[in-house]
Amino acid sequence: MKILLAEDDGETADYVAAGLKELGHTVDLARDGRDAFMLASGEHYDVLILDRMLPGMDGVALIKAMRGIGNTTPAIFLTALDGVGDRVIGLEAGGDDYLVKPFAFSELAARINALTRRPRGIAAETELAAGAVRMDLLARRVTRSGEIIDLNPQEFKLLEFLLRNVGRVVTRTMLLEGVWNFHFDPKTSVVETHISRLRAKIERNGEPPLIRTIRGAGYIVDG
């Protein structure tokens, strides 16, 4: 994938760029907002990673300008500003995701994957599936090899989020934000508890697990 990284802090930029290159992406680096805008409007990128506070033109102004000229490249904001209001401003300006500094690199990688493979502008699906598990979004019913599994609303939401991201790592924070709309880190094992309960309902002993734990990163449901 071709990625534009707009970040004015040299060390962070080098660290992120090196990590992304290691994952096989091509990375262009812009050190200020104007350079980023020139690059982003002139070339095709698969994803934009924008620092919220860039010299020359800040991330919000940049994404507004990009959306203004009809560019729909998915964009992730990196920011040190962690407030609900800041998040809302970033997303309303046209950002697609929001990552608060400091972040783990695996978190950024997972979010890039989630963003770029998300079917953009395609009609909503009515059925999700992985392995032997099928989820009917209209009837709100989950079956495993044809057998109905009874899930409560929380478990249903969690499974839906995982199935929508089949083949991609989802991190703990992504689950907290995407499933429960928690924009903070609870002190207790909310994510782990719900994952283990869901596993207990949809997985069978002796068969390969549907939800795999990726140590230090998160969870993945293989396609």
Next chain:
Amino acid sequence: MVDGPARITPLWRSAALRTVGISGLLFLLSAAVVFLLLYRTVIGTVEDQLLRLAETQAHALARGVDPEEPAPPEGGWTVAHAPGRYRVVITSAGHVLLNELPLRERIIGPIIASPAELKSILVHEQQLDDSGIVGFGLTGPAGSYVFVGHKDDQVSEIRESMLRILGAGTATVIALYMIVGLFMGRRAFARIARMNAVAAAAMAGDLSRRMPVSAGNDEVDDLARQLNRMFAALERSVAALRQVSTDIAHDMRTPLTRLRQRLDELRAETSPAGRQALVQRASDEVDKALEIFAAMLRIAQIESGVARSQFASVDLSGLLRELCDIYEPVFRDSGRELRARIADGVQLAGDRALLQQLFANLLDNSIVHTPAGTVANLELKKLHPGWIARLQDTGPGIDRDSRNSVFDRFVRGDASRTTPGSGLGLALARAIAETHDLVLAIEDGTGFSIVVEPVDNASQP
């Protein structure tokens, strides 16, 4: 640009003094107009009376001096002479029989045909000692001309006395206005000077001083009160900021010191596995420091009230029910139990994400700070009016002394020293509560019981 301590404005530039001065001038101007009108009327009346007197006398004289060569009255012309009265008699042949006017040449010469003409000349040109003559002339039946005039002494007397009154009045008014103006100016000046001093002190960093508010309750007092509220708010935020800085400095020391120790150990450690473990521990310490930092900033941000601008109606009943659904399995898997009794239809104006965090923090606390086997009850009750939310557990509770301090940053009950957490959970919860005008309080009773309710509830009798 004026900066530094307030510069003293000279008194003459005082706004109050200027106002008094302008109103004084306006008063004098309108008084002058009234006076002028009065003066004109009085003078006009007096002149009119003199003119009518002259007219009567002229007619009488004309009757006496006709026919053509009139004889002087008995005793001669001089008999009837009276000071201040001037008579002129001219026969039809142009012979001046009598002229008492002091400036003869004006009257003698060509015969003045029209009484009106003579009158105008006499009145307007015969000036005697600054005063004129008001008189009436007429041509008798036989053609002789008769004029009687009176010196308008009275008029000039009236004029003089009225001018004296005007002068004295003006002087009094000016003096009065100056005294009042100076007094008011000085008062206003002193008030402004006191306000300036408070502002200057604030600029210099002392936000504890307040502007004087007088009993007068005028617009300056309104301004002073408003500014005082502003200073109070500023003082609070500055104090909060100072607190945050102190707290950060205080509590960041622990993880940073530990981080340093790990790094020192790392230098000495040779085995790859040992190094790996130390790197992990160092990284954990950094995470802890960052977590504290983020939480502190978040509290400061919430306390500054920025979220208020985005408040919307939040369905608290729905929010709590959802949180119970999320947390119930977490309680159960940790060997505890969460029971809920949530009333329907409780709404409040707020930020959904923050309220969610507030209650999630309380639930997290209940899990982290209680032994296994604890039962927690989350209850939302509708009151009339208002509502109350209560989370009570059967845990060990908290001793009375540390009850209020648990809401402070970094304070944890002694029993919880060893349990995880930044010690910011309840401080954050309270910041969220306060920005929503909610009260967060610990109740008496067995176990730990914490209530959340609108400030308005507490003020109900």
